[in-house]
Amino acid sequence: MENFKALYLPIGVPTFHKESIDQQFELSVSLLEGISLDIEMPPAPLLAIQDLISFLEGKACDLAIIQNNSFANSEYTSEILRRLDVDVLLWTLKEPVVDGGRLRLNSLTGAYSAGNLMHHLGKGNFEYIWGSPKDPEVVRKVSAVVAAARLKKDLRSMTLASIGHTPQGFGFGRGIDAEINRHFGMGHMAVEVRELMQKAKKLTEEECGDALREAESKMLHLHAIPKENVRDFVRLYKAYNDFIKENNIAAISSRCWPDFFVEFGTPVCGVLGLLNDNQLAAACEADAYGALSMLIGMRLSGQSVFFGDPVSLDKEENTVTYWHCGTAACSLAHPSKGAETGVHPNRKIGPTMEFGCKPAEHATVFRVGRKPDGSIRFFISKGRILDKPQQFLGTSLVFQCERPSMDFVDRSVRDGWEPHFIVAYQDIAEELRILGRLLNAEICEY
Structure with a gap:
């Protein structure tokens, strides 16, 4: 059987709260490393279109885990889907703090942008999860998606x-x-x-x-x-x-x-x-x-x-x-x-x-x-x-x-x-x- 591979794509823009962005990225990397060694991750959040393009260059995978590390407009998802014709897990991060102050991530709005684009591209059959990397429901969902995507890949060689x-x-x-x-x-x-x-x-x-x-x-x-x-x-x-x-x-x-x-x-x-x-x-x-x-x-x-x-x-x-x-x-x-x-x-x-x-x-x-x-x-x-x-x-x-x-x-x-x-x-x-x-x-x- 051919090796299974997933890509973790934490997209966003740097104008939101950088400390929260980095913290959620580190927690997400830790979660994904515990789930599978077959998930490739960038060294840092992809907070510019060029960063995303550079990371994707020459890569192929069976599953793309697109996470709105902060808000990202639909251009990010468009670049991903132009290069990768694969199954997608879209992951929205829970807003880390709600205190009447600054919006730290705005991940959910980014998810709506990505979902809208995929719907219009006829790629609406994607998986979705909302929550913090610390949430048991998130761990369970991401694990299940990786297991299912891996089996789908394996079946093709059986x-x-x-x-x-x-x-x-x-x-x-x-x-x-x-x-x-x-x-x-x-x-x-x-x-x-x-x-x-x-x-x-x-x-x-x-x-x-x-x-x-x-x-x-x-x-x-x-x-x-x-x-x-x-x-x-x-x-x-x-x-x-x-x-x-x-x-x-x-x-x-x-x-x-x-x-x-x-x-x-x-x-x-x-x-x-x-x-x-x-x-x-x-x-x-x-x-x-x-x-x-x-x-x-x-x-x-x-x-x-x-x-x-x-x-x-x-x-x-x-x-x-x-x-x-x-x-x-x-x-x-x-x-x-x-x-x-x-x-x-x-x-x-x-x-x-x-x-x-x-x-x-x-x-x-x-x-x-x-x-x-x-x-x-x-x-x-x-x-x-x-x-x-x-x-x-x-x-x-x-x-x-x-x-x-x-x-x-x-x-x-x-x-x-x-x-x-x-x-x-x-x-x-x-x-x-x-x-x-x-x-x-x-x-x-x-």
């Missing part, structure tokens, strides 16, 4: 792989090369399931030794599964891993039923679970947009995410249960039991992951949705994951909504959302909102 086709009636997850490239800048490759099955069947036990040791170290009760199923599962895991490494894949959507049960004799569930445990986004039922949702959730939260169907709601408890046959990451298992394994609830073949997931005080339900016209939208909902036992055979978690669960379900069904969602073990709603806007996605909050 590849999504679709392994097999969606089953009949599951077309909602089918990936279309041109759309994935247009919306995310990602590559998309497709292979048939039989290719990986054939590779798996040719692997020897010696070649699969490391894969078996990893599985045994993470998956409990694997010894209770018939030896031939464990052997074939490990071969399949090795084949998937090799394919991913050879093609530099960031996320996969894999066909599962009926092929692996009928033609291979062992499910792919455990394979996807181990991949997810290694934070390689792996969605089942060939759901390409589900895999993309997992990838985004993993990158923004820094940990594995849950993938599943909404299968049950409890109005009194204000919860929705998410479940799937058994592809959850081992690290998501409730610590009281660990990452137990078992057999598929319908097909009675293993190994599959078999546990209830651990709780979390902050969680986010998310989905990249495809609209009828081919454009995208983001489903975002904040809540928490309750400390609950396994709800059904397979893997499950119980999500407590911030809003009434009945309304949550009613609205999302009426709005036509796909039946697969991811649940991230962190509040990443702000990062998702920003990323969605950067990608021109419709933001839908529940």
Whole structure:
């Protein structure tokens, strides 16, 4: 992946209170240094057009953080946008003193000048924050913008792989090369399931030794599964891993039923679970947009995410249960039991992951949705994951909504959302909102 870079552009004029200007600049630099080492900053505020032009000379970036260090007319922003066609965070500083005396910064008027210009230039899709560098809200917002802009850049060097086709009636997850490239800048490759099955069947036990040791170290009760199923599962895991490494894949959507049960004799569930445990986004039922949702959730939260169907709601408890046959990451298992394994609830073949997931005080339900016209939208909902036992055979978690669960379900069904969602073990709603806007996605909050 190419390196991400942001530029901090503290613009203004020297006719306001220089001591306040310098103080806010130093505080801002300290904040930005704490957020990322990939933000380039000038040695001093850019208080003249020529200073700004000189600093921008020969520079390129992925994000411009334009701060009205004091008032600046729209010529400053015009010079920036003429040289940089990038995403923008516009930052207004809080007036440091309101005492009936001199106006120290007048940053807010400068922000209106910049916003007006960007609106007229057709660049109104920018991020905005008001506040002091000491405000927690400012730290949170700037951090979220940097994280989202970085992920947007990273996605352009990633590849999504679709392994097999969606089953009949599951077309909602089918990936279309041109759309994935247009919306995310990602590559998309497709292979048939039989290719990986054939590779798996040719692997020897010696070649699969490391894969078996990893599985045994993470998956409990694997010894209770018939030896031939464990052997074939490990071969399949090795084949998937090799394919991913050879093609530099960031996320996969894999066909599962009926092929692996009928033609291979062992499910792919455990394979996807181990991949997810290694934070390689792996969605089942060939759901390409589900895999993309997992990838985004993993990158923004820094940990594995849950993938599943909404299968049950409890109005009194204000919860929705998410479940799937058994592809959850081992690290998501409730610590009281660990990452137990078992057999598929319908097909009675293993190994599959078999546990209830651990709780979390902050969680986010998310989905990249495809609209009828081919454009995208983001489903975002904040809540928490309750400390609950396994709800059904397979893997499950119980999500407590911030809003009434009945309304949550009613609205999302009426709005036509796909039946697969991811649940991230962190509040990443702000990062998702920003990323969605950067990608021109419709933001839908529940």
